[in-house]
Structure formats: C-alpha cells, structure tokens
Amino acid sequence: MSNKIQTLSGYIHEYQKSVLQPEEFWGRIAESFHWKKHWDSVMEWDFEKPDVKWFVNGKVNITENILDRHLFTIGDRKAIIWEANEPGEATVELTYRELYEKVCQFSNAMKANGVGKGDRVIIYMPMVPEAAIAMLACARIGAIHSVVFAGFSATSLADRINDCQAKMVLTSDGNFRGSKAIPVKAVVDDALKSCTTVEKVIVLKRTGTDVSMKSGLDMWWHDAIEGQALSCPAEVMDSEDVLYILYTSGSTGKPKGVVHTVGGYMVYTYYTFLNVFQYTAGDVFWCTADVGWVTGHSYIVYGPLLAGATTLMFEGVPTYPKPNRFWQIIDKYKVNQFYTAPTAIRALQAYGLDIIEPFDLSSLKVIGSVGEPINEEAWHWYHSHIGKGNCPLVDTWWQTETGGIMISAIAGITPTKPAFASLPLPGIQPIIVDAEGKELKGNNVEGNLCIKFPWPSMLRTTWGDHERCRQTYFSTYKGMYFTGDGAKRDHDGYIRILGRVDDVINVSGHRMGTAEIENAINEHPKVIESAVVGYPHDVKGQGIYAYVICDMEGRTEANLKDEIRLTVANIIGPIAKPDKIQIVPGLPKTRSGKIMRRILRKVASNDLGNMGDTSTLLDPDVVQAIIETADTAS
Ligand code: PRX
Numbered sequence: 043m044s045n046k047i048q049t050l051s052g053y054i055h056e057y058q059k060s061v062l063q064p065e066e067f068w069g070r071i072a073e074s075f076h077w078k079k080h081w082d083s084v085m086e087w088d089f090e091k092p093d094v095k096w097f098v099n100g101k102v103n104i105t106e107n108i109l110d111r112h113l114f115t116i117g118d119r120k121a122i123i124w125e126a127n128e129p130g131e132a133t134v135e136l137t138y139r140e141l142y143e144k145v146c147q148f149s150n151a152m153k154a155n156g157v158g159k160g161d162r163v164i165i166y167m168p169m170v171p172e173a174a175i176a177m178l179a180c181a182r183i184g185a186i187h188s189v190v191f192a193g194f195s196a197t198s199l200a201d202r203i204n205d206c207q208a209k210m211v212l213t214s215d216g217n218f219r220g221s222k223a224i225p226v227k228a229v230v231d232d233a234l235k236s237c238t239t240v241e242k243v244i245v246l247k248r249t250g251t252d253v254s255m256k257s258g259l260d261m262w263w264h265d266a267i268e269g270q271a272l273s274c275p276a277e278v279m280d281s282e283d284v285l286y287i288l289y290t291s292g293s294t295g296k297p298k299g300v301v302h303t304v305g306g307y308m309v310y311t312y313y314t315f316l317n318v319f320q321y322t323a324g325d326v327f328w329c330t331a332d333v334g335w336v337t338g339h340s341y342i343v344y345g346p347l348l349a350g351a352t353t354l355m356f357e358g359v360p361t362y363p364k365p366n367r368f369w370q371i372i373d374k375y376k377v378n379q380f381y382t383a384p385t386a387i388r389a390l391q392a393y394g395l396d397i398i399e400p401f402d403l404s405s406l407k408v409i410g411s412v413g414e415p416i417n418e419e420a421w422h423w424y425h426s427h428i429g430k431g432n433c434p435l436v437d438t439w440w441q442t443e444t445g446g447i448m449i450s451a452i453a454g455i456t457p458t459k460p461a462f463a464s465l466p467l468p469g470i471q472p473i474i475v476d477a478e479g480k481e482l483k484g485n486n487v488e489g490n491l492c493i494k495f496p497w498p499s500m501l502r503t504t505w506g507d508h509e510r511c512r513q514t515y516f517s518t519y520k521g522m523y524f525t526g527d528g529a530k531r532d533h534d535g536y537i538r539i540l541g542r543v544d545d546v547i548n549v550s551g552h553r554m555g556t557a558e559i560e561n562a563i564n565e566h567p568k569v570i571e572s573a574v575v576g577y578p579h580d581v582k583g584q585g586i587y588a589y590v591i592c593d594m595e596g597r598t599e600a601n602l603k604d605e606i607r608l609t610v611a612n613i614i615g616p617i618a619k620p621d622k623i624q625i626v627p628g629l630p631k632t633r634s635g636k637i638m639r640r641i642l643r644k645v646a647s648n649d650l651g652n653m654g655d656t657s658t659l660l661d662p663d664v665v666q667a668i669i670e671t672a673d674t675a676s
Contacts, residue, residue, distance in 0.1 A: 067468065170248060189288065288302070318450050326377050414541075417461060569592055
C-alpha cells in the first residue's frame with residue numbers, strides 16, 4: 043500500500059489506524075526504508091522519565107536512504123536546485139548521483155580531519171548546497187551536526203559550541219544576503235576565543251572576503267576535499283543514535299539543545315513531507331526557510347531528499363534586488379509546492395499586486411505556511427494572489443521539538459479553514475487541557491495544547507541536561523508532552539493555534555525567550571533592570587518591547603536605546619534587537635518580586651483600559667508612570 047494518502051476517507055482510515063494500532067501503522071511506513079538491521083519492536087515509551095524509543099535496536103543510516111537507495115533508480119533526478127543571492131549568478135543543480143559523490147567526498151574530508159561517530163560538528167554557513175552537503179556528511183559518518191543560524195552573534199555561537207563541546211566548525215568566508223556580504227569567518231574567530239574544544243575549522247570560499255586562516259586550525263573547504271574519494275561507507279547507526287542537536291529558546295535560561303535521533307526522524311519527516319504537500323515525482327518543492335531553523339532541516343533537506351524530491355534552496359532574501367524575488371523564482375523554476383512564513387507573506391503583501399503580475403505562478407499546486415499563526419487577512423491574500431484561489435493552503439503547526447509537521451491539512455485531501463492549522467496528521471494525538479491538565483473534550487473548547495502519545499520524530503532529550511527536558515515538556519501536565527502553545531477546537535473540530543502561553547515570543551517566526559533578551563539587555567552597564575514582552579506587530583507577528591530601568595547619567599535616551607540595541611545584537615544577534623524600548627522608573631512587581639508581565643503586555647499592545655487587579659503590586663503607582671510614558675517607547 044502506498045504511503046501517500048489519496049482521499050479524505052483514506053485520511054480518516056489512516057488516522058484511526060494510527061491511533062488504534064500505532065505500531066503496525068508506523069512499522070509499515072518504516073518498511074519503506076533500507077535498514078541495516080530490522081528493529082525488534084516499533085516503540086517503547088514512558089512520558090514520566092521521559093524515555094521514548096522508536097524502531098528499537100534497528101540499525102540504519104539516514105543518508106543511505108537519501109543517497110544510495112536512490113542512486114540506481116533516480117540517480118539522474120535533480121536533488122537540489124540552488125538559486126544564488128544575485129539573480130545573475132548561475133544556478134547550481136545537483137542530481138542524486140552528484141549529491142551522493144559530494145556528500146561522500148566531504149564525509150571523507152571530515153574523517154581525515156579527525157571527526158568520527160558521535161563527535162559534534164557546528165555548521166555556521168550560508169544557504170548554499172554545501173550546507174546541506176555538510177549536514178548529510180555528518181549523518182553519513184555518524185557525527186552529530188548542530189546548525190547555528192548564521193545571523194547569531196559570536197557569543198551565541200560560542201555558547202552553542204561550548205554546550206555541545208564541538209570538535210569541528212564548518213563555515214564560510216562570508217555570506218551574501220541581499221546587498222550585503224557578511225563576514226562570518228570573523229564571527230567564528232571571535233567565538234573561538236572562548237572555546238577550547240574545536241580542533242578544526244573548515245571554511246568554504248563564498249564571498250572572497252579576506253579572512254585570517256590560523257595554521258593548524260583553519261582549512262579551506264576546497265583543500266579539505268581535494269583528493270578525497272567519491273564514495274564513503276555509511277556508518278552503522280542505531281535508530282536511537284543522535285542525528286542532530288538544534289538549539290532553541292525557551293522561557294528560561296540559555297537556549298537548549300533539542301536532540302533528534304535517526305530512525306524516527308527519518309520516518310516522520312519523509313511521511314509528513316510526502317503527505318502534507320502531496321509531493322509527486324518530478325515536482326519542484328521550495329521551502330524558503332534557512333537551514334539554521336528546524337524547518338530547513340526537515341523540509342529543505344531531510345524530508346524532501348528522503349522522498350526523492352527536487353528541493354530548491356535560495357541563498358538570498360525576498361526583497362533583493364526587488365521585492366518580487368520569490369515570485370520570480372517560482373516562475374523561473376516552475377515551483378510546484380511553495381512553503382513560507384506568514385511574516386514573509388505580510389511583508390510582501392505591502393508591495394501591492396503589480397509586482398506579482400509579470401510572473402507566471404501557474405506551476406503552483408500547493409502553498410504552505412509555517413512558524414506562527416497566519417492571520418486571516420494574510421491567509422486570504424496568499425490564497426488568492428499567490429495560490430490564485432486554486433491551490434490548497436496548508437497551515438502547518440509544529441515545533442523544533444516535534445521534528446516534523448503535527449497539525450495541518452493534507453493538501454487537497456482534507457479541508458482547510460483560514461487561520462486554522464486544522465486536523466492532526468496520522469499518528470498525532472493532540473489534546474486541549476485546562477490549567478489543571480484536565481482534558482477538554484468535545485468541540486468549542488480552548489486551553490493549552492498537549493500531545494498525549496509519542497510520535498517518531500519527537501525530541502528525545504535536551505543535550506547534556508535530561509532533567510531540563512523533563513521539566514520543560516513533561517512536568518507541567520502529567521503523562522503528556524506540553525507544547526507551550528494555547529489552542530482552541532472550534533465547532534467543527536478544527537484546531538486553531540492561539541500562540542505561546544509561556545514567556546516565549548515569536549518574532550517573524552523565530553522563537554525568542556524573553557529571559558534571554560533581558561539577560562542581554564542587562565549586560566549594558568547603564569541598565570539596572572529590564573523586562574521584555576511581545577506585542578502585536580503588523581509584519582513580524584510579534585515585536586519585541588523592552589521596559590528598561592537605567593542610570594541615565596551622561597546619556598540621552600536616544601543614545602542609550604541605540605547602545606542597548608547594539609548590546610543585544612552583539613550578545614544574541616540582530617534578530618533579537620528590541621523594536622521598542624521604553625525607559626521606565628520601575629517595573630510592576632508583586633510582593634514576592636515577580637514581574638507582572640500581564641500589565642506590561644497590555645501597555646505594549648496599547649490596551650490601556652482595564653489593567654486588572656493591581657492590588658498585589660509592591661508599588662501600584664509604577665503602573666501609572668509606565669502608562670504615562672508609553673508614548674516615549676521607540
Ligand atoms: O507557537 C508555535 C509557533 O512556533 C512555535 C515553534 O517555533 P519553532 O520551534 O521555532 O518552530 C517553528 C517552525 C516549525 C510553536 O510553538 N508555530 C509554528 N507553526 C505555527 C505556529 N503557530 C501557529 N501556526 C503555525 N502554523
């Protein structure tokens with residue numbers, strides 16, 4: 043039986059089967075792959091510890107299923123099509139055969155430089171085919187990759203290198219993004235001043251920017267691959283060996299390393315890719331994410347390549363050289379499935395329809411959305427003007443921790459509803475609970491979103507700190523995975539994601555912990571204390587609003603705000619810079635010292651009416667002072 047759902051009744055049947063007989067259901071899908079040794083049992087699980095295993099004792103290498111398996115069947119099919127930042131630069135196309143050779147060659151280069159099974163490798167690279175090659179080469183030799191988004195600062199990069207004790211860093215001389223060439227090697231040099239575990243840095247020449255190459259440490263990519271064989275044995279991996287670590291922000295402390303393992307991730311990303319987007323052989327699939335985020339891992343690299351798809355990678359930004367770039371690329375490559383973020387849609391919507399007009403978007407069959415709730419206006423615009431009213435729009439809800447899409451329509455098969463992620467995919471058992479964890483059954487309910495049964499690509503742990511994983515995801519509600527999102531189920535049984543219920547904000551689809559931003563702001567010597575909240579932002583979904591208590595001596599407000607933004611950019615990266623800063627005389631705190639963020643969120647959203655009960659505040663007057671100076675936020 044095909045793994046692709048073909049009809050609505052097929053979906054209902056598969057869903058029921060996945061709930062009633064999960065082992066048979068997932069076992070059947072996993073049989074589509076090449077295993078070096080068959081699993082003993084499909085799954086074992088305990089959400090208390092948590093301890094979850096899929097395809098227990100199975101041995102497999104994910105790259106054999108991406109590369110070797112496809113060599114003799116679709117070796118000449120395009121695996122990756124790459125569009126450069128500059129429209130004039132030549133396209134790079136890699137067939138499955140060429141990808142196989144390049145991955146093997148780079149695997150051998152890494153091995154020759156001392157990397158082996160279980161070693162951690164940081165990938166801090168632009169959106170070029172070599173980034174995907176690097177990820178796959180790690181997977182081939184059993185090294186654990188951790189891709190760090192190349193917009194993160196040296197401090198953030200160093201934190202991640204140190205947390206996972208990385209042995210190697212893969213980077214480039216610079217990154218082209220729009221009109222800029224960003225000197226990323228210099229960021230790596232800076233980060234390494236506070237890291238002791240890195241033995242080798244391999245540097246891809248991309249921009250031609252001058253870089254310093256330290257002898258014994260730094261090595262050019264082209265030198266590293268020179269003379270390396272174009273085949274390389276695939277390491278035998280246990281199904282539960284770690285495939286990658288991806289750092290993500292939470293409501294407390296530093297970002298945590300979400301751990302994904304080989305077997306379950308392989309099965310789930312393949313299955314969800316194939317079904318949600320209804321991929322058909324020969325289609326060109328384009329996901330606009332960066333490989334630094336989970337969407338890039340699961341739906342630029344792993345899911346599509348496991349399915350033998352042609353995946354498009356774009357180096358640049360949607361607005362360069364003109365804000366018609368996305369539409370131009372869809373036309374150029376006759377893209378069939380297009381997957382992007384609501385923030386991009388809203389930003390491009392602002393340029394009007396004339397810029398879309400010259401392009402032929404008729405190749406599109408499916409359009410998708412990910413990363414944050416898509417508001418109805420953006421949904422309709424996307425559906426009408428990009429999908430021309432006849433492409434199913436799949437609003438896909440999932441998380442770094444879930445590894446793959448969890449709640450989404452299946453394109454053209456299950457119905458869609460604007461702003462609703464809609465229905466769970468087969469194998470996913472979401473429930474909505476109240477504050478005490480009681481399941482809210484039936485329709486027309488709203489509460490916190492949990493998942494009550496394991497799925498193959500769920501996180502297994504947080505790197506080096508299993509207790510943090512338990513605390514964050516499995517302790518709020520006993521026996522369930524807590525997503526951190528609020529959700530409602532409407533009268534039709536469709537799920538709508540309402541956004542985060544914890545201290546995490548979602549800026550342009552990027553997750554940021556308020557505590558992390560506050561810590562960065564507090565590093566500025568003039569800052570005494572700060573509190574950060576999210577507020578509704580027309581393009582970004584949420585903007586970052588910082589309330590800051592400062593020593594103003596020797597500074598104007600404008601200077602200080604600039605300096606604070608620079609501090610945040612240096613410590614985390616430009617994406618975390620506050621959109622608005624308000625200098626305040628105090629923060630609304632309870633007698634136990636807890637900041638009442640509810641009040642700060644209301645002021646930031648310009649909702650100055652009823653502030654609710656402020657009687658428990660240590661100093662209720664502070665609220666008035668904050669309201670009165672709200673218009674100074676900038
Ligand atoms: O709040 C949800 C939101 O993004 C969070 C996960 O962020 P991250 O781990 O960075 O992964 C983003 C890409 C998968 C979720 O907790 N989110 C993601 N997709 C949607 C969404 N909110 C509403 N609708 C979505 N389709």
